[in-house]
Amino acid sequence: MALESTFDPVPSRSLEDLTDSSLPIFKVEKVQLQFSISSDFVAAQVANNVLILALSTGRILRIDLDSPGDIDDIDLPKRPHEVGLIKHMFLDPSASHLILTTTSGENYYLHTQSRQPKALTRLKGVRIETIAWNPSLPTASTREILVGASDGNVYEVFIEPSNEFYRREEKYLKTVYKVPDGPITGLWVDGIHDRPDVRRIVIATVTRLFHFAGRIGRPGAEGSGSIFTKLFETESPTVHEVATKTGPVPSFLNVSPDPPKKSAADEDDQNERSYAWLSAQGVLYGQLRTSSAPSSLGSTIFNNSKMLPRSRLPASESASGRRRPTHDPIDSVLLTQWHILCFLEGRIVAVQRLDEKIVYDQVVLEPGGTMLCLLSDQKENTFWLLTTREIFEIVVTDEDRDVWKTMLAARKFDQASQYARTSAQKDAVATASGDFLINKKRYLDAAAVYGKSSRSFEQVALTFIDHGEQDALRKYLLTKISTYKKTSVMQRVMIASWLVEIFMSKLNSLDDTITTKAQLIEGTNTAETKDELGGIRKEFEEFVNRYKADLDRKTTYDLINSHGRERELLTYATAINDSNFVISYWIQRERWQEALDVLKQQNDPDIFYRYSSVLMTHVATALVDILMRHPDLNPRKLTPALLNYNADNNVPLAKNQAARYLNFCINKLQSTDSAIHNTLIAIYASNPEPSESALMSYLSTQSLNAKPLYDTDFAFRLCIQHARVQSAVHIYSSMGEYGSAVDLALKHDEIDLASSVADRPTDTDPALRKKLWLAVARKVISQQGVGSIKTALDFMKRCDLLRIEDLIPLFPEFVVIDDFKEEICAALESYSRSISALDSEMDASAATAESIKDDIKSLNNRYAIVEPGERCRVCELPLLSRQFFVFPSCQHGFHSDCLGRKVLEGSSLTIRGRIRELQASIARGGRREREARELDGLVAQQW
Secondary structure (H helix, E strand, C coil): CCHHHHCCCCCHHHHHHCCCCCCCCEEEEECCCCCCCCCCEEEEEEECCEEEEEECCCEEEEEECCCCCCEEEEECCCCHHHHCCEEEEEECCCCCEEEEEECCCCEEEEECCCCCCEECHHHCCCCEEEEECCCCCCCCCCEEEEEEECCCEEEEEEECCCCCCCCCCEEEEEEEEECCCCCCCEEEEEEECCEEEEEEEEEECCCEEEEEEEECCCCCCCCCCCCCHHHHHHCCCEEEECCCCCCCCCCEEEECCCCCCCCCCCCCCCCCEEEEEEECCEEEEEEECCCCCHHHHHHHHHHCCEEEEHHHCCCCECCCCCECCCCCCCCEEEECCCEEEEEECCEEEEEECCCCCEEEEEECCCCCCCCCEEEEECCCCEEEEECCCCEEEEEECCCCCCHHHHHHHCCCHHHHHHHCCCHHHHHHHHHHHHHHHHHCCCHHHHHHHHCCCCCCHHHHHHHHHHCCCHHHHHHHHHHHHHHCCCCCHHHHHHHHHHHHHHHHHHHHHHHHHHHHHHHHCCCCCCHHHHHHHHHHHHHHHHHHHHHHHHCCHHHHHHHHHHCCCHHHHHHHHHHCCCHHHHHHHHHHCCCHHHHHHHHHCCCCHHHHHHHHHHHHHHCHHHHHHHHHCCCCCCHHHHHHHHHHHHHHCCCCHHHCHHHHHHHHHHHCCCCCCHHHHHHHHHHHHHCCCCCCHHHHHHHHHHCCCCCCCCCHHHHHHHHHHCCCHHHHHHHHHHCCCHHHHHHHHHHCCCHHHHHHHHCCCCCCCHHHHHHHHHHHHHHHHHHHCHHHHHHHHHHHCCCCCCCHHHHHHHCCCCCCHHHHHHHHHHHHHHHHHHHHHHHHHHHHHHHHHHHHHHHHHHHCCCCCCCCCCCECCCCCCEHHHCCEEEECCCCEEEEHHHHHHHHHHHCCHHHHHHHHHHHHHHHHCCCHHHHHHHHHHHHHHHC
């Protein structure tokens, strides 16, 4: 397949269709003045949106274009007939400093904040033709500036405005350079990037253009001396010379204005200006580069400059429509960002600098009209044409709109893409760039460009396939998929799946290359192939992470599996967060730490349940650490894994990770699930350690609850099965089955354990307690035998309810009384003391009864006399007015209700409450007699 016939270049007609031509790039508009003028313009300048006009009468009009109605009207100190007409004006880019020169050689300085021009006495007689301003402006002074004169001298001057009458404006004036062949027609000074002590100076004359670049001097304080003298003395200029012609020859130097904003050009070019030098041969133009060394900078600039001859510009048409046979010279030139504006024969002609194509040719002045000057505002990018009576603005609109086409025609595709604005323009650039790269067999570069173009997908893909360029095809597909929107689901899925296939084939190919070289050529260095393999793997990983949403899971797994790429399967599974696959992958390879690392990142409980059994078997400690960081898990679903771990691992309880996790669930998570508690009991009971301390600690803690959280029957069976007697006895006791607990302890000869259980019934059930102790005693006596009766009797002392008569029936029949004679005697003596104490108590009771009888008899004879005027000792009212109490012993009388109140103040809460209940009941009409007697009794008793 012939490449030339495969890709057709973009037709020029279609490029024209892609241009936005709603407005012309250039348009000359006449400015309507808001004021009347009585004389002609003789000079003008514009900078920083300030327009300054000089009139033939010596008046100076300073106009702020932002407020054109606000005009400063300034007069020279002397009349024109004394100093001559204003010939030239020079305004710095900030519009802060203005220098005027007259036809008689008088020079004046005017600051932006002043309305009084001041004579420059040091410059008197110097006919100024051009000024190069200091690149460090704006400042309060002009700082060091260069002045070009008509006699070929270049002066350095420092002007600082002053309000003192006798002080000169110029701090110093020095001649720094002399051109032998005529006047200085242009000057430019700028700095070199990142080199503050280096300056570039361009000097223009009628026939020659000088370029200086070098270090400047630093004399000390600012304004104390020349800084350019050193440069001119140490550096030799690079000179470009043109042939001279007879007669008056135009000469002019212009530099392009500041970029309006950050340029779309390359970083190296965005701050570089262009220059244009008008000479007898035409317009020499180029870039004022700053990237070369200062010593070779001039040669670089001049070698890359171009000459626009006058012959390239069309002649004016006569009244009959024919071209004039002769060509008048170019009167003046200006540079915009991309064009050269030439004024000739009353016309403005705009030439594109990139390809010298004429884009604008418009007659501005009528035949016989004369141009005064052509001006540009360096900062605001505005352009002006003035005659002696009129002002025209050259309006520039989107002048870089066609730059991309010019760059594209020159095959500068990167620059063309930067300046292309619309998607259609960018597509045209990308398509043309891809065609060019394909023809140059630069397939990888073409792939990246084609991916952003509208070139047929099938056509591009087949081209790469036919040429066997799989790498280029991969790059193209990666670029292409990024251009599709999310809504183009089918296209994205298709390309993504194709890319997986291409990646797998590439990886297999590299693996085969490494293996083959290793087998066939011993000692072959395969480092480069391995590096490429690593790069492709990294590229595949980035691809699946970025486009995982566009990959069908089943299809992708099948594609990777079909190539046997396990590592890439893992990469894809990790990207889509298929944790089941990833964990299974590492578990199958017994890479436990990697499996745990993946598990740490999971929040799905099912994954923990699924892999807990195998991980508990191999990395129990680390797994439990992870499980404890997930309190949202259901511990019940983990119990099979915990029980399997416990069955397979014979470890002490202190290191048992299943018990550790269950204790965490019970103590920290406050789990009330009986399955969790039963599982912990099963682990404690089945552990081979003989100690029951852990199990007893758990059971003791549970006994504090109103109802244990474990299944008591299940726990008891486990304890019996594993001979955990102490724990089983504790369970019986917690159920209140003290008899069964004692029997179980005695069955296993646990006398002390049985004794502790026998003591648990409180004083509320002494009969049960005595019964339990008798059972223990029976076991003790049966174990001790005849020879140890003394030991059995000592054991009896541990319970205060047992007596010798309770134990005698338990001893064998052949036991003689001598063996426990002392105990019997001690018991009899105790009974005797008890009988004596009872006799004393009976005598005391009889005496008390007789005393009570005597008191009753005496009460029948006691009385009290209440006088008619007797008063209550509490309320001081007559005692007989209502129910009262009288105390015979002291003869005090009280109303019953008054006495009740006094009793309430000093009685206990119980008595106080009962008295109030009785009073309330009597007030409601209850059983008045009975309740009244009870109330009287309580009051009298308390008093």
